[in-house]
Amino acid sequence: MMVRLGNIGYATSMSNNINAYDVPEGLEIRGRYSEEFAKILTKDALQFVADLQREFRNRIKYAMECRKEAKRSYNEGGLPGFDPATRYIREGEWTCAPVPPAVADRRVEITGPVERKMIINALNSGAKVFMADFEDALSPSWENLMSGQVNLKDAVDGSISFHDKARNRSYKLNDQTAKLFVRPRGWHLPETHILIDGEPATGCLVDFGLYFFHSYAAFRQNQGEGFGPFFYLPKMEHSREAKIWNCVFERAEKMAGIERGSIRATVLIETLPAVFQMDEILYELRNHSVGLNCGRWDYIFSYVKTFQAHPDRLLPDRVLVGMTQHFMKSYSELLIRTCHRRGVHAMGGMVCFGITKLLNLIPKQAAQIPIRDDPAANEAALDLVRKDKLREVNAGHDGTWAAHPGLIPACMKIFNNKMGNSPHQIQTMKREDAANITEEDLLQRPRGVRTLEGLRLNTRVGIQYLAAWLTGSGSVPLYNLMEDAATAEISRVQNWQWLKYQVELDGDGLGVKVSRELFGRVVDEEMARIEREVGKDKFRKGMYKEACKMFTRQCTAPALDDFLTLDAYNHIVIHHPKGPSKL
Template sequence: MDPSYSVYEDAVSRNKESAARGVVELELPAGVRVRGLLQSGYQSVLTREALEFVADLERRFRPRVKYVLACRREEQARYDAGELPGFDPATKAIREGDWVCSAPPPAIADRRVEITGPVERKMIINALNCGAKMFMADFEDSLAPTWDNLMRGQINLRDAVNRTISFEDKARNKLYKLNPKTATLLVRPRGWHLQEAHIEIDGEPATGALVDFGLYFFHNHVNFRSKHGGFGPFFYLPKMQHSREAAVWNSVFDQAEDVTGVPRGSIRGTVLIETLPAVFQMHEILYELREHSAGLNCGRWDYIFSFIKTVRAHPDRLLPDRVQVGMKQHFLKSYTELLIQTCHRRGVHAMGGMAAQIPIRNDPAANEAASALVRADKLREVKAGHDGTWAAHPGLISLVVEVFDSNMPHANQLDVKREDVQVMEDDLLQMPKGKRTLEGLRLNTRVGIQYLAAWMTGTGSVPLYNLMEDAATAEISRVQNWQWIKYGAVLDGGLVPGVRVTKELFARVLDEEMVCIEREVGPAKFAVGRYREAAKLFAKQCTSEILDDFLTLDAYRNIVQFAPTARM
């Protein structure tokens, strides 16, 4: 993102009308500029001390973040030139060594069921109350990072840690508040690649991950640790591709602990293995975080997205319809089994992934079919040796708990070493089997447009066609369309096999799917939504000559809103 903000020239004018809601004055540290509109309550998060803490992290680690992102680009250039990811011979000693990570704290020893969702106030309360062991509050894939979402999310998490959070639904005349017993809170900041345009430090936009982590840790570490045996806060760390990126996080944790006087190793982070390069770096990632590690998680949807993105210049690697790329495919089965073996060898949790199905109201047969898919997925995970898993909806918690309780009598399965697993590079790179269809192209297009339209209006997690879609699943739709169009994939299944995917075919499909979307959502909602804007952006992304790394990087400029006056 250009620090000059030339792409955001219209952001101030878009937000002038919001200024009438009032401006809150801040006492800002030297070199810090807050460009977002300051609404009531934000000053409790954006204190001088908290911003000084974030600014210190930014100044210390900005060069390293830029370096690891440059390394990503260099590695992708090699893949584009014909290479494929693999295990690094230079770190063989780490992979074969007998070291282990620090033992899991008692507060997170049993993680059999975790629920995830954005940092929205009502969602936080429901998730903490739903009966899951853990709740991952998300600043990343399920949250559209509008300034208001981010600031209110920080307020909501502070209130949740303090147990003062409540929400009044006036339309339903219902008050939401925490139960006496709640899930343990984990927080997922944004990935290293995302910047925070609304906060400048020394003339550059801040790193989104450091803003999310820094504000939350600064305001909550004391109260959180007092409730969890001196450990925490606990985090999920997304989108990493190499152990050098984990090393940056470890240094951030060290610095945060040292500055605040927190004992070393109190912070714990679970790394999502959701990129193809990272699966070859799992031992190395754990090694870098060994004092602070809480294990690894199978981020399956981003992993599929990353698989396509990593091999984007390989025309012989065109994937089938995304609905056919399930966890029984050899490359995904190999990835999950290697993750379990790696984690248990190092003494930390191996967490399963998200089944995207959600409860289906008013259709008992369809709901039972969806529940059966979730049950089968979770049974596969617990039998394979996972220590816990994710659920997308509170209505699925009891089902998932039942599966894990029936098959995992103890707090975890760290004793299940999976010494039978022998995974080679070719296993992790094996192409999934299946067909490419026009129906798959249509579904990708319909889902991608609707998700983007919701994202640009501030909603990052959207139920579509009985599945929960977030940025990860929408990314699969985008990169698969791009791959098929780029290489003129021949559709080899469905109702019209033999058709070649071209830009012209995609344009026709997009027009037809826009008609379908308008019919499904209704003309009134379609007229006031951002569907046409989303379709234009999605089409641009799918037909560009060079694949953009992330859909949300391009879309972000559409949600930035600067205050009419932003003081430093």
Template sequence: MMNGHVETYHENEERGVKRGGLQLPEGVRVRGHISAGYERILTLEALEFVADLERTFRSRVKWMLDCRKDQQARYDAGEVPGFDPATLAIREGDWRCDKVPSVIADRRVEITGPVERKMVINALNSGAKVFMADFEDSLAPHWDNVMRGHINLRDAVNKTIQWEDKARNKFYKLNNNTAVLFVRPRGWHLKEAHIEVDGEPATGCLTDFGFYFFHNHAAFRSSHDGFGPFFYLPKMQHSREAAVWNAVFDRAERNLGVPRGSIKATVLIETLPAVFQMNEILYELRTHSAGLNCGRWDYIFSYVKTFKGHPDRLLPDRVLVGMSQHFMKSYTELLIKTCHRRGVHAMGGMAAQIPIRDNPAANDAAMSLVRADKLREVKAGHDGTWAAHPGLISLVLDVFNSNMSMASQIESKPRDDVNITEADLIEKPRGVRTLEGLRLNTRVGIQYIEAWLNGTGSVPLYNLMEDAATAEISRVQNWQWIRYGAVLDGESVPIKVDKELFARVVSEELIRVEAEVGAQRFKKGRFIEAARMFARMCTAPELDDFLTLDAYNRVISVVPEARL
């Protein structure tokens, strides 16, 4: 397989080992159970392809994660992020990325969601220009979710995906015209514990990318002018990580005989260190680049995590950390200028609101917020934006259609007027810190973790679509306030946030959650376990990098050794 062409293996039964009907490459173990249909994904050839990526890039991934730790240690010691003087020539150079393929020239509205079967069909049929199918923040990566997700995407690419809701007597299938499919693999930090290569768990993003690309590249490119598949890349902190992704793409294209540059990827700028590396990231991916995206919820989370050693940078209530904050506005404007200078799309952020069907007044207010946010984005120069719910697509399309007559604003809005400094990008956020903010964080964090443990990674809570990124804000903000004893605003007497107060809040908010979800649902759920996890993470001496790391250990379902 690794000689620049695809081999066939019909007569190679002697290679590898068998397990549960699977033919496994030497050194590879599949430790998750094999349900019907999984063998379509876990073929010998696909596993060899993924194993090659793992063996080729594993050491570089470990090195990158070590670099993140070293970088964070410097921030904890008082350093602040900034532009790298060693790459000044890249930032000031006149280079451009390869031309955007015509099939994705117009991306004015994109919808995102997990790779669940019904969601895939509805999102592709939603009227959006792009659907980003997500293995990351909106998916709880239980083994079944991951495997079924790959089956769903393979069926979607082949236009055979269908789903029947017997309870409602409804049948779902694809329309004739559908959104273009992008796929977001997991971040570098997450493992796939159910697949081992040479005795080590595989890297989650390499398995996500590898299985999807191997099974779908030919069918996808045949219907998309020879380009694709298309990807979104999450959680980067430095251009060295983009360089590894570019090398992964090069190797994948070469090994399967795909023309170089067919893969295109949009990078989410959703960490504070990455905003200082945007030119460098695009430069590393310039053959494979499809622009940058403002992953604003993770960006807020990253602001806290980056400055976790800085007690003078406490966030206000999370509902106040929006695009009017100077550091947020600065980041988006610099992203637009950078992308347009390099000839690629500058994608806007997520509208997390969802339609409120039982309260017209509240729904009108929520839709007004969405409309204002998207109007701000298109007037600033964004070439497209995200929505979390199909019910928002027509509203967002109307805003962009009324204010963007061309497929994009890459050439028409270079934003040469933007002059953003390091100080702009790290300016302290302003606003109050309240007891209700602490309570909301706690309710959201507990309910999200409970849903995640049960296999759901995207959860409607309080008229917003919560995923891992928004739940992370709740977690790290609570940690920050407790760690540094934030004094709450709006109280008749000063109240300092400490572990004792937080323990009372957790107890009281659990009672409220039980009342909201119902006693039976509460009893059957994992709310107590989730509350303990959330409380532990919020009061830990050191801030955990990601809440999903601990949570993932609780959902691993490997087959016992005796049955392998």
């Protein structure tokens, strides 16, 4: 039986067979059966996930309600700020647990989805850390998620390999590899292929629980220093969310019979409310923390979302919202100061470009990737990467992110020249000058123009990214830059903001206001451009029309959706509730 919901499809496969997965009481799996997946979805592993869900679901629901309450406050004119009730934490002289030797040196990290070939190449890339991503770089289909769990299990035990039939080339791990961190989804995302007591599981508990259950023993044996596994934690808005993670870690350590503090995590500071909670977040995770990271793209997205009801805080073109903007620079400096004061890493992020024109390319707030067949353009792009990384290391960051293996040598050279043999700058770059950063510094209005080309770029990138996401790709190279869910979110919310307040455009669009009529013409013209660029055959077979409808609907909605992917997720869910599929 086939049931269709929405514009794209929500499939249900029915059978007289019983579910082939061996599941504990109260748990139901509606994802496709696979013998390979069954090695991950064991009864004991699923029981662990179910135990986490049952223990923490009410606290998670409360935290999500607190997010809604904060949103209501901001929409009524309120501003985020430092909490007077936790001043004692910010002013206290405490530190986090010492950084484990295994991850003391993190000067260059590479990120990417949990695809098999990607994992091998990233671990072999020469970076110090690979962050395997279940979040912004992954479209969370059942196939992607479960294949990712299989891939990570094989990576941790060292058996992972891949044969590329098209290239007749085999891939396997080198003797020396990057340290593996895993980023689960945020608290807000469900996993509707797994029901626990009749409710969808919390996506991040599925990601964390399955990975931890199958990897902690082999991970610790291979690491040798007695610490790990390692994680990146996304999308937090308050320290209460960090406290839940800390309790999850303690629960997992108790289950595994390993010492407290074995699990370590870096938190991405990628929401505006969280920048006022950095000390508090580290305090809650102080036995499990290895630092904070400047998640720049989501931070810009969060700025718009937080101030969606504030017409005096409209963003300029996204290419202008770089680290030289005062509110972005202040955020970075306060993060460095906070981390180093507490004895942990202050990690930088992806490249930020400002307004620089790169030959005939339109620069975007995204991660630069090497440009093939154009040495001059490639060198210009690399120069921008070098300048961004030099700014980071001089500011005091202990490491940075690269979006492509080809950028690692350039990034590594910059950090090596500054840091030498020191694994980090925790003791040498205290950034005491950042102690004077105020709420006003962190909330200063961004400056710059708003142009018709900015509206076009947002539309073109947003539609193409969403089309790729709907077909299973969460990390997409567009115009020599790597786009993920965070950069697509900036495109969406900026369009929404400009439409809501009928922004008057600068430049060639001088005097023209962003209206639904103007946006409709831009959508039509950009869809025609996308068709020319990708080719008629690929355009026809792709999900571009569906993505266009979804993106347009979200940009023109009366109320701003919290996340693009929450709406889009319902269009990639495929349920097989009664038995194994022959697919």
